[in-house]
Amino acid sequence: MIRRIKGIGIHDDPAPEYDAVIIGAGIGGLISANLLAQAGVKTLLIEQHYVVGGYCSAFSRKGFHFDAASHFYPLLGNRESMTGKLLEKLGIPTEWVKMDPVDHFHFPDGTRYSVPADFDRYLNELKEMFPKESANLDAFFTEVRTLYLLGLLVYFRGKTTDRLDAYKDQTLREALDRYFSSRKLKLLLTADCPHWGSPPKRISYVFDSMLRLSYFLGNYYPKGGSQAFSNDLAARFEEAGGDLLLRADVSRIVIEKDAVTGVEMELGPVNKRRRVVVRSPVVISNADIIQTASRLIGEEYLGSDYIERLKSFRTSYPCYLMHIGLKDTEKEELAEAQGYHWREWDPENFGTTGLKFKFFVPTMFDPSVAPEGSQVVIIQKAMSVDYDAVDDWDEHKAELDRMVLRNLNKLIPRFSERVVVQMSASAKTSQRYTLNQCGSMLGWEMSPDQLGSDRPGISGPVSGLYQAGHWTKPGGGITPVIVSAMGVAEAITKNRIL
Numbered sequence: 001m002i003r004r005i006k007g008i009g010i011h012d013d014p015a016p017e018y019d020a021v022i023i024g025a026g027i028g029g030l031i032s033a034n035l036l037a038q039a040g041v042k043t044l045l046i047e048q049h050y051v052v053g054g055y056c057s058a059f060s061r062k063g064f065h066f067d068a069a070s071h072f073y074p075l076l077g078n079r080e081s082m083t084g085k086l087l088e089k090l091g092i093p094t095e096w097v098k099m100d101p102v103d104h105f106h107f108p109d110g111t112r113y114s115v116p117a118d119f120d121r122y123l124n125e126l127k128e129m130f131p132k133e134s135a136n137l138d139a140f141f142t143e144v145r146t147l148y149l150l151g152l153l154v155y156f157r158g159k160t161t162d163r164l165d166a167y168k169d170q171t172l173r174e175a176l177d178r179y180f181s182s183r184k185l186k187l188l189l190t191a192d193c194p195h196w197g198s199p200p201k202r203i204s205y206v207f208d209s210m211l212r213l214s215y216f217l218g219n220y221y222p223k224g225g226s227q228a229f230s231n232d233l234a235a236r237f238e239e240a241g242g243d244l245l246l247r248a249d250v251s252r253i254v255i256e257k258d259a260v261t262g263v264e265m266e267l268g269p270v271n272k273r274r275r276v277v278v279r280s281p282v283v284i285s286n287a288d289i290i291q292t293a294s295r296l297i298g299e300e301y302l303g304s305d306y307i308e309r310l311k312s313f314r315t316s317y318p319c320y321l322m323h324i325g326l327k328d329t330e331k332e333e334l335a336e337a338q339g340y341h342w343r344e345w346d347p348e349n350f351g352t353t354g355l356k357f358k359f360f361v362p363t364m365f366d367p368s369v370a371p372e373g374s375q376v377v378i379i380q381k382a383m384s385v386d387y388d389a390v391d392d393w394d395e396h397k398a399e400l401d402r403m404v405l406r407n408l409n410k411l412i413p414r415f416s417e418r419v420v421v422q423m424s425a426s427a428k429t430s431q432r433y434t435l436n437q438c439g440s441m442l443g444w445e446m447s448p449d450q451l452g453s454d455r456p457g458i459s460g461p462v463s464g465l466y467q468a469g470h471w472t473k474p475g476g477g478i479t480p481v482i483v484s485a486m487g488v489a490e491a492i493t494k495n496r497i498l
C-alpha cells in the first residue's frame with residue numbers, strides 16, 4: 001500500500017524560517033528529516049521532483065508499479081540490525097518481504113546458481129560445488145566476517161582500530177585472487193558486483209564483505225514497492241511536524257558572514273514559478289555534491305581548487321533500465337530467468353561486454369505491484385558510459401532496447417507478445433529525475449582510495465552546512481546512506497541516535 005503524503009508547496013508557501021532545511025528527499029534526506037523532526041527541530045524538506053525517494057521512488061503505468069531504481073533493501077526488515085532498529089524507533093510502518101533465495105546467477109556455460117538466504121547452507125553448497133577450494137572458502141569467509149565487524153566499527157561507527165590497516169586498501173579482485181583459482185567460483189563470488197556500479201578491481205574488499213554478509217541477515221523488498229517505503233518516511237516526517245515541499249528546486253544556498261543562513265528556491269506551478277527564500281542556520285544537502293558546491297554555493301565562494309578536487313573523484317557507473325508490464329503470465333514462468341546473465345567469465349567488463357543484464361521480478365515478492373495475472377519485469381544493466389560523449393541518447397537507449405528484447409525473447413517464450421507496458425531509462429533519465437551527475441548509481445565509486453578519510457565528510461565546506469547521502473561518508477547504497485543521515489542528525493542534535 002502506498003500511504004498518501006500531504007506535501008506543502010506548489011500552491012502553498014513554506015514558513016519564512018526553520019531550524020533546519022534539507023535539500024533533496026532521497027533516503028538520505030528523508031531519514032535526516034525524520035530524525036530531526038522527531039528531535040523537535042523545526043525542519044523543511046525540499047524536493048525538486050513531484051515524488052519523494054530519489055533513487056528509491058517508483059512510477060505507475062496501466063496499473064503496473066515500477067521501482068525507478070533500487071529494489072534490494074538489505075537489513076531493513078531485520079529489527080535486530082542497526083538500520084532495522086532505526087526504522088522501528090522512527091515508527092516507519094513499511095512491511096518487508098524477505099528474499100530467499102537472495103539472488104541468482106547465470107554463467108557463461110549455461111549453468112545457474114541461486115544464493116540461499118541461509119549462510120551455512122550457502123557455504124556448504126559452495127564447498128560441494130568446488131571441493132578443491134573448500135579450505136580456502138573457510139579461510140575467505142572467516143576473513144570476510146572479521147572485515148564485516150571491523151568495517152561496521154570503523155566506517156559506520158567512526159571508531160579507530162589498526163586491525164583494518166592491512167585490508168582497507170584491498171580491492172575485491174585482490175582478495176578473490178589471493179584465495180581462489182577457479183574462475184567459476186571467482187565469478188560466483190562477485191557475480192552481483194554490478195550493484196556497486198564499478199568493477200571488482202575498484203571495489204573495496206571491506207565494504208563488499210559488509211554487504212556480502214548483510215544479505216544473510218536478511219535482504220528485503222518493501223511491500224508496495226520502493227515508493228511505499230519512501231512515502232512512509234515522508235508521511236511519518238509530516239506527522240512529526242515537518243514540512244515537505246515537492247517540485248521545489250533549490251537554486252542557491254544563502255551564505256552570510258561565512259555561515260549558511262538559508263536557501264533560495266523556485267517553486268509553484270510550471271506557468272507561475274516563483275522564487276522564495278527561506279531562512280535557516282542549518283542546511284543539509286542530500287543532493288549531488290558537485291551540484292551543491294558549484295551550482296548551489298559557487299566557485300566564487302569555495303574557490304576552484306575545492307571544486308577541482310571534487311571533480312577528481314571517480315563516479316560510480318550509471319544504470320540502463322527497462323521497465324516491463326507483462327500480461328497473462330504466471331510468476332513461475334519467470335522464475336528461472338531471474339538474476340544476472342553473464343556473458344564472460346571475467347567480471348571486470350560487466351559495464352560493457354561481460355554481462356547481458358540483471359532480470360528482476362518484483363511481483364515474486366509482492367504481486368500487488370501488477371494487475372492480477374500480470375507481472376512486472378525490471379531489466380538493469382549498470383554501464384560504463386562516457387556520458388559527455390553520447391550525442392544521441394535516444395539512439396543509445398534504442399540500441400540497448402533491441403539487445404535486451406532480443407535476449408528476453410530467447411529467454412521466455414512469446415515474451416514480446418505479452419508486453420503491455422515497456423519503457424526504458426538511460427543514464428540521462430537518472431540524471432534528469434535525481435540530478436545525480438551522469439546518472440551515477442551510488443555517488444563516488446566505492447573504491448578503497450575514495451572511502452574513509454578520503455571521502456567528503458558529512459560536514460560541508462561552510463559553517464552550518466551538512467551533507468547526507470551517497471556522495472558523502474560512509475558511501476553509496478541504502479545502508480550507508482542511512483548511516484550518513486544518522487551521522488548528520490547526531491552532529492546537529494548532539495544526541496546519539498542508537
Ligand SMILES: Cc1cc2nc3c(=O)[nH]c(=O)nc-3n(C[C@H](O)[C@H](O)[C@H](O)COP(=O)(O)OP(=O)(O)OC[C@H]3O[C@@H](n4cnc5c(N)ncnc54)[C@H](O)[C@@H]3O)c2cc1C
Binds near residue numbers: 070291319440469
Ligand atoms: C538503478 C539503480 C539501482 C540501485 N539498486 C540499489 C539496491 O537495490 N540497493 C541499494 O542499497 N542501493 C541501490 N542503488 C543505490 C541507491 O539507490 C543510492 O545509493 C541511494 O538511494 C542514494 O540515496 P541518496 O539519498 O543519497 O540520493 P538520491 O536518491 O539521489 O536522492 C537525492 C534527492 O535530491 C533531490 N535533489 C537534488 N538536487 C536538488 C535540488 N537542487 N533541489 C531539490 N531537490 C534536489 C533529487 O531529486 C533526489 O530526490 C541503486 C541505484 C540505482 C541508480
